[in-house]
Amino acid sequence: MLKHSSKFISVLATLAILWHTNGDSQTRDLGGTGKLLDGIAAIVNDGVVLRSEVNLQLEAVIANFENQQGQLPPKNVIESQVLENLIIKRIQLQRAERLGIRIPDEVLNSAITNVAVKNNVSFAEFPQVLAEEGIDYEAYRQELREQLTIDQLRQRDVASRILVSPSELESFLILQKDRDALNFDYDLSHILITVSSSASVKQIENAENLIHDIYQRVVNGENFTTLAVEFSQGQQNLNGGRLGWLKGEQLPTIFVQAATQLEKGEVSQPFRNSSGFHLILLHDFKGMEPILQDQIRVRHILIKTNEILDDDAAKEKLKTIRDQIINDGDFGAIAAAVSEDPGSAQEGGDMGWTGSGFFVPEFEAVAYAMEDDEISEPFKSRYGWHVIQ
Incomplete structure (x- = not known):
């Protein structure tokens, strides 16, 4: 943990030089005949944060x-x-790349379809809707892919630290019956003042004084969102600390305990856990009955059409691949070698466990009609030609 902190501090240490001098030096180098198209705001290991990224994010936050x-x-x-968040994001994406975390096009397109449905438009109509809002569709896809990548990285980090013994599991199941609060959804905003494990007594005292000062300012009528942007060190600080709707089981227990004591629109007393000192604002809550969902696990091979490979050729290619799988019996190895879905190919085509509505209808119709271990005939979706198992 200390190594990561030292590296992060070293990145920030070079930031002041880049941030304040880089633009001037580049302008001088251009002389009177060139035009500065972009600049480097920060160097993050073997990547960079561009000034244009900072400016775009800054404009979005202000808007x-x-x-x-x-x-x-x-x-x-x-x-x-903004700059600090972009640096952290770049570090997370670099780590995800080293760990081989990639988002398949199917997963990305499914996420976009869900957003489109919530906006009462189809997947095909969604790019036009974004264009009318002044949002570039390809940039939107890239931003969403990065968000999904970071989410998977966090899930992997959490899973790698979880070790549950049988006795702990049994105790949890007994306690779970009495934890009605976990069956509710909470719409929260959050302010975090971090305290490191190596913090001195004085640093802890300063953090505690700051969170109590912020709490008093909220009680006196100041805007929680404004104070979150200015002071919070949480990941959603630039969004006014807004966490949005979360299930009780997704929240730390101490958050649920604090939220259940609040009325809508009320802010909690400051509380502390291992991360630091917290305030939460309860916007709303709603009850939720447990839902059981049927899921399937599939793996697939994707072949895309292009100027050279038309539909007929792609279908014939997949027929040959299917015959090879049936004869050799190694779907994963062949998927890794030939599938054109970069996110799932390295996992042997494995798409993981998914529920109804995750895939596009033409893909899902085939998948849910299959028996265990059955290999489908080649079929076409809006993304290309598939064989699935």
Whole structure:
């Protein structure tokens, strides 16, 4: 943990030089005849954060504040938070790449389809809807892919640290019956003041004083969202600390305990856990009965058409591949070698456990009609030609 912290500090240490001098030096190098198209805001290991990324994120945060009619913190405060968040994001994406975490096109397109449905449009219509809002579709896809990648990285990190003994599992199942609060959904905002494990007594005292000061300012009528952007060190600070709707089981127990004591619109007393000091604001909550969902686990091989390979050729190619799988019996090895879905190919085509509605209808119709271990005939979806098992 200390190595990561030291590396992060070293990155930030070079930041001031890059942030304040890089733009001027590049402009001088261009002389009077060139035009500066972009600049480097920070160097993060073997990658960079561009000034254009910082500016775009800064504009989005400011626009969001104006829409919420919140009091805007000083621009340099927002700018600093934006840059720090982009650096953390770049580090997370680099780590995900080293671990081989990639989002298959099927998963990405399914996520976009869900967003489109919530906006009452089809997948095909969604790019036009984004264009009308001034949002580039390819940039939106890339941003969403990065968000899904980071989510998978966090899930892997959590899973790798979980070790549950049979006795612990039994105790949990007994206690679970009495934990009605976990069956509710909570719409929360959050302010975090971090405290490291090596913090001195004075540092802990300063953090505690700060969180109590923030709490008193909220009680006195100041805007929680504004204070979250200015002071919070949580991952959603630039969104005013808004966590959105989360199930009780997704939240730390201490958060659920605090939330259940609140009325809608009420802010909690400051509380502390291993991460630091917290405040939460309860916007709303709703009950939720447990839902059992049928899931399937499939793996697939994707062949895409192009100027050279038309539908007929792609289908014939997959027929040959299917025959090879049936004769050799190694779907995973062949998927890794020939599938054109980069996210699942390295996993032998494995798409993991998924519920109804995750895949596009033409893919799902074939998958749910199959028996265990059956290999489908080649079929076409909007993304190309598939064989699935």
